[in-house]
Amino acid sequence: MPESLLSALKNCIGFIQLKLSDFFGGEPSIDKVLTERLIQKEKPYRVNKGLILLANNHFELVNPVCPVCGSYQVTKQEYRRRTPILGEFGAQKVYLRRYRCIRCRKKFTTPLDSVVERNHRYASVFKDKVGNLTKTGYRSLRKLKEDLFTFFGISPSHQSIKNWVVIGDVKTIKNQITSYSGYYCYDEQYIKIDGKREYRLTLFDSLLNIPVYEGIARNRAYKTVYGFLKEALENKPLFAITTDHRREYKTIIDNLGAVHQLCLFHLSKMIGEEVYAVLRSKKASYRDKIKLCFYFTDIKNIFRTYDENVAIERLEKLLDEYDDVPRVLQGYIRKKILPDFERLTLFMRDGFVSKTTNPVENYYRQTDPDQIKKKFKTSQGMLSYLAKKMEYWTMKLGRFIQHPTS
Numbered sequence: 211m212p213e214s215l216l217s218a219l220k221n222c223i224g225f226i227q228l229k230l231s232d233f234f235g236g237e238p239s240i241d242k243v244l245t246e247r248l249i250q251k252e253k254p255y256r257v258n259k260g261l262i263l264l265a266n267n268h269f270e271l272v273n274p275v276c277p278v279c280g281s282y283q284v285t286k287q288e289y290r291r292r293t294p295i296l297g298e299f300g301a302q303k304v305y306l307r308r309y310r311c312i313r314c315r316k317k318f319t320t321p322l323d324s325v326v327e328r329n330h331r332y333a334s335v336f337k338d339k340v341g342n343l344t345k346t347g348y349r350s351l352r353k354l355k356e357d358l359f360t361f362f363g364i365s366p367s368h369q370s371i372k373n374w375v376v377i378g379d380v381k382t383i384k385n386q387i388t389s390y391s392g393y394y395c396y397d398e399q400y401i402k403i404d405g406k407r408e409y410r411l412t413l414f415d416s417l418l419n420i421p422v423y424e425g426i427a428r429n430r431a432y433k434t435v436y437g438f439l440k441e442a443l444e445n446k447p448l449f450a451i452t453t454d455h456r457r458e459y460k461t462i463i464d465n466l467g468a469v470h471q472l473c474l475f476h477l478s479k480m481i482g483e484e485v486y487a488v489l490r491s492k493k494a495s496y497r498d499k500i501k502l503c504f505y506f507t508d509i510k511n512i513f514r515t516y517d518e519n520v521a522i523e524r525l526e527k528l529l530d531e532y533d534d535v536p537r538v539l540q541g542y543i544r545k546k547i548l549p550d551f552e553r554l555t556l557f558m559r560d561g562f563v564s565k566t567t568n569p570v571e572n573y574y575r576q577t578d579p580d581q582i583k584k585k586f587k588t589s590q591g592m593l594s595y596l597a598k599k600m601e602y603w604t605m606k607l608g609r610f611i612q613h614p615t616s
Contacts, residue, residue, distance in 0.1 A: 268305040269320050276311035276318065283312040290319050294326040295364055296333050332366055344598040377594045382425035382441070385600055387608070391417035392447030393562045395570040396439065397454065398430055404587045410596075411435065413442045414573060416452065416564035420608040421573060421600050426589045432458045439466060450556065452564045455480065455546075460553070471556040474513050475566040477546070481506065484538050502536045509539060509547070513565070518558040525551070573603065 262270045274284050289305040296302050306320040326333050339362070340354055352368070359365045377383070399410040409430055413422040423442030427434045439451075439462065452471040453459040463470040485506050488494050494502075505528075512524045525547070532540065547554065557565040577599040586592040 266305070267303060268307070269322070270307040271309070271320050274309050274318075274320075276309075276314060276316060278316045278318070279311060279314040281311055281313040284309045285312060287317070292322070292326070293331070294322070294333060295331050295336075296325070300363075301331075332364065332370065336362065336364065336366070341598055344595060377590065377597055379590060380593060381427075381589065382423060382438070383593050383597045383600065384423050384442070385421055385604060387418075387420060387604060390415050390422060390446050391562070392449040393417045393564065394422065394448075394450070395452045395564055395567045396459075397567050397570045397574070398435075399574050401426070401586075401592070403589050403592060408589070410574075410592075411438050412570055412573070413439065414570040416569045417562055418609050419569060420604045421570075422446070424593070424596055424600065426592060430456075432462065435459075436462045436465065450560060450563045452567055454567055469556055469560075469563075470553050471563050471565060472550055472553045473565070473567045474554065475568060477513075477554065478510055480546075481509065481539070481542050488536075488538060498536070502539070505535050505539050509543070512547075513554060516558050516561070518555055521555055521558060577603065 262272060264270065268289060270286075273282065275282055276284055287308040287310055290308050291303060291305050293301040293303050304322070306322065308317060308319050310317050321328070336358065340358070343354060343357060355365060355368065393416050395414045395416045397412055397414070399412070401408055401410050403426070409427050411425045411427055411434075413424075414420070415422050423438075425438055427438065435458065443466065448466065448468050450469045450471055451463050451466070452473060453463065454473045454476040460470060485502055488502055489499050508524070508528055512521050512528070515521055515524075528535070528543070532543070535543065557563040577596060586595070
């Protein structure tokens with residue numbers, strides 16, 4: 211086998227399955243194993259897998275089988291020339307035998323799909339390299355082209371790189387993991403696609419610490435969010451979902467048949483914004499500001515326990531002093547804490563429930579930081595990037611633990 215072609219093929223094959231017999235003569239040589247796989251000296255099996263390498267880079271199948279009807283009755287025809295680009299060796303001329311099936315009269319060609327996909331010039335390994343570069347952070351098409359030239363000596367067009375990374379005309383992406391815990395966080399992130407305001411919707415498994423489903427939508431209306439969650443949760447276990455405090459979420463989660471935990475971080479943030487506004491005001495006295503801080507701490511302490519009875523006792527104590535509580539806090543106690551107390555304390559009754567949406571917020575910070583929020587021109591480009599980040603996050607940070615109820 212020509213040395214240049216052997217080296218090129220070796221660099222463009224992801225793995226080679228070794229046999230026990232390969233170790234009989236000591237540690238196997240990859241060059242030797244690859245040559246033996248491609249050049250079949252023994253009587254070939256009646257399968258359509260082995261290749262024969264003839265002189266001048268001509269390839270034929272061992273006992274060709276029609277891929278359409280499965281017939282072994284095929285006739286050999288001419289060779290088809292291909293010039294795949296195989297790493298630093300550049301374009302390599304290879305000649306693939308064509309065949310014609312006698313039974314169904316269909317024609318087919320000796321495949322090299324494990325090295326170069328059909329109708330592609332660049333070896334599949336380069337597509338994988340681009341995907342790996344994208345997993346670790348945002349890279350423009352121009353930067354990806356520069357990286358490929360620097361490390362591999364190839365310079366594909368921007369359109370070729372785009373074809374490798376863009377996943378197609380889709381509105382949602384899903385994780386390849388098929389088993390989930392049933393305990394989720396849901397949140398949305400404001401993004402810009404080609405300068406227009408859109409939303410990134412995410413369902414996140416808080417127990418396994420992996421994203422489940424993501425999509426891009428133009429609004430956050432009830433119908434949009436409910437449809438997204440309904441599709442995302444199809445054929446998946448469902449016990450509880452943690453969300454922020456948008457009014458529509460209560461009805462959505464109830465209609466989905468899950469129990470609902472409201473994010474405690476968002477509750478503290480909502481109250482804190484009004485408290486800090488008073489603290490910055492020159493109209494309130496120093497005494498009133500100190501009093502406001504004490505009662506704000508008492509409200510936060512209600513939820514700083516995993517014992518629901520303790521939380522109820524602290525709430526009752528606060529209600530006994532209700533008339534003395536500053537007015538800005540009375541409104542939250544009356545309109546928010548008392549009506550939603552069951553949704554705010556679900557984590558105390560079920561230890562698997564996340565009491566905040568921080569898991570998905572952290573996922574957002576790592577996968578779509580502020581500096582790239584306005585980079586993408588199409589939703590397909592954004593989702594293609596997020597699909598790689600989802601895969602990378604799942605592999606690196608996912609907790610693949612046993613289902614909590616099993």
